Amino acid sequence: MKTAGNLPPPARIAMIAAAVVIVLAGIRAATPILAPLLVAIFFAMITAPLMKWLTRRGAPPVIAAAAVVAGLIGLFAAAVAFLGVAFAGFIRSLPQYRESLLEQMTVLADYGIDIGSFTIWDYIDQGFLIQQVAGIARGVGNIAIDVFLIFVGMGFLLLEAPRLAGALERYIGADTSLYRHLAQSGSFLIDYVLVRTKVNLITGVGTGLFLAVLGVDFAVLWGFIAFILSYVPYIGLVIAAIPPTLLALIEFGPAGAATVIVVISLIDSAAENLVLPRMAGRELNLSPFVVLFSVVFWGFILGAVGVFLAIPLTIAVKLFLESWEETRWMGELIGNSSAEE
Known part of the structure; x- marks a missing residue:
């Protein structure tokens, strides 16, 4: 019976490729679980130096982790608030841009194109539009849950980082x-x-x-x-x-x-x-x-x-x-x- 080490190179390559495909298919299927976890790991890794800086200055690990997570939440909330206010102002200006766009489009009349009776709502399925808005609302709810899981997971990872590093050093x-x-x-x-x-x-x-x-x-x-x-x-x-x-x-x-x-x-x-x-x-x-x-x-x-x-x-x-x-x-x-x- 041949082992993997005794197989010819094409067979080994095919086995490795098949294993990679299976692993990637599993990762894609587990994306709803893995995506928040990966983001939490990423944020925990890049904020770990700040966590160490706080603990070296006498802050208890729980307080230091909470401060790091709270600071990141503050930055995230500020960015969301800015985008919300800015987009609200942009949406309020849409009627003005519609008039300007119609003025720009009148140049098409010089080429024999009549846009006088053009109405964008004639080409939009309003039922489909309502469905999309409802889908966006559901997506926002799912994003809120993922964000909560990310910040909670990030806090626990910051607290567990020293123990995990020690375990890796011992076993690897x-x-x-x-x-x-x-x-x-x-x-x-x-x-x-x-x-x-x-x-x-x-x-x-x-x-x-x-x-x-x-x-x-x-x-x-x-x-x-x-x-x-x-x-x-x-x-x-x-x-x-x-x-x-x-x-x-x-x-x-x-x-x-x-x-x-x-x-x-x-x-x-x-x-x-x-x-x-x-x-x-x-x-x-x-x-x-x-x-x-x-x-x-x-x-x-x-x-x-x-x-x-x-x-x-x-x-x-x-x-x-x-x-x-x-x-x-x-x-x-x-x-x-x-x-x-």
């Missing part, structure tokens, strides 16, 4: 490459979040300032959305640029929309291709193809959570593969070889 061994990579992964992820946040600040502030100078309404809102969505490399800022581009089209015509597209594309290119490689260390550099593929792949597996955590998850996979000599070449393939030269 402090001298093994796997333990060293696991120990380094926390600092790498913290470095990534810091670098990504700095780059996003440049992108968000640059986008907001440009839109404000151009005179596009709600420039601060679009800059903030650009800051948030830039955590999704390349794709996020493209999505964030759609609303201000449409507003520029309504307010300033095609020339204004084209200007917004060009300038935001330049800001994105400079941030991703010039600023990020200089600020990120070699360990955090990934192939551009791997970055795009990871966003699509983890988004397919984990949904929206996978889109935002695509790069941290890919970095974790890269470090995991580099823990063994047999798979180290795969980890090197994921990395950006140009950063090592």
